[in-house]
Amino acid sequence: MSLVVITALSTVAVGCSLFGDGGTSKDEVITFWHGTTDVEKDALEEIVKRYNEKNPKKKVEAVYIAQQGEGQNEKLLAAIAGGHPPDVAYFDRFEIGSWAAQGSLTEITERVEKAGIDDDSYYDYAIDEARYKGKLYGLPMDSDARLLFYNKDHFKEVGLDPEKPQMFLMSFIDHRDDGGARHLANLQIADRVADTSRI
Structure with a gap:
């Protein structure tokens, strides 16, 4: 069946x-x-x-x-x-x-x-x-939204641009070769990042 x-x-x-x-x-x-x-x-x-x-x-x-x-x-x-x-x-x-x-x-x-x-x-x-x-074989019914929080000071400490976290995430995806990378690759990376430092 x-x-x-x-x-x-x-x-x-x-x-x-x-x-x-x-x-x-x-x-x-x-x-x-x-x-x-x-x-x-x-x-x-x-x-x-x-x-x-x-x-x-x-x-x-x-x-x-x-x-x-x-x-x-x-x-x-x-x-x-x-x-x-x-x-x-x-x-x-x-x-x-x-x-x-x-x-x-x-x-x-x-x-x-x-x-x-x-x-x-x-x-x-x-x-x-x-x-x-x-x-x-199916029709999408719902989806979800996920957030990634990061510390800007830590980004600066290791030489990363805290205003461009997308580049870090994409680099992370590119350099992993396990199933996690393939799963992360399905994420749609937002082209803008909300500043939550004052929340």
């Missing part, structure tokens, strides 16, 4: 019968696995509620699965192997390639095109990471 993926920066969603070629009943329930909690869970439930109100014949059932996504998808893997995966599940984008290579995900390129969903709706790095061998 294979699934479909709906992506996020750190996460994606995976599904099977939602995009299957077989027949579906008039009143269909789409099972959606997620691992969100707290405020994010409240927001997700509100999205599902609004969708269900507009689509009474094809409702989404959001099911909380502890540690779903975040690189921990043991229950999802077991569900796929057992032939009963969810229709959609929150999933890490960087895992798409390895899961798709094993035939665990459903390719959705044509369906996305027919739905009129355009790549321009997403950041390049996000939609690109949802592809494997040129085929789309």
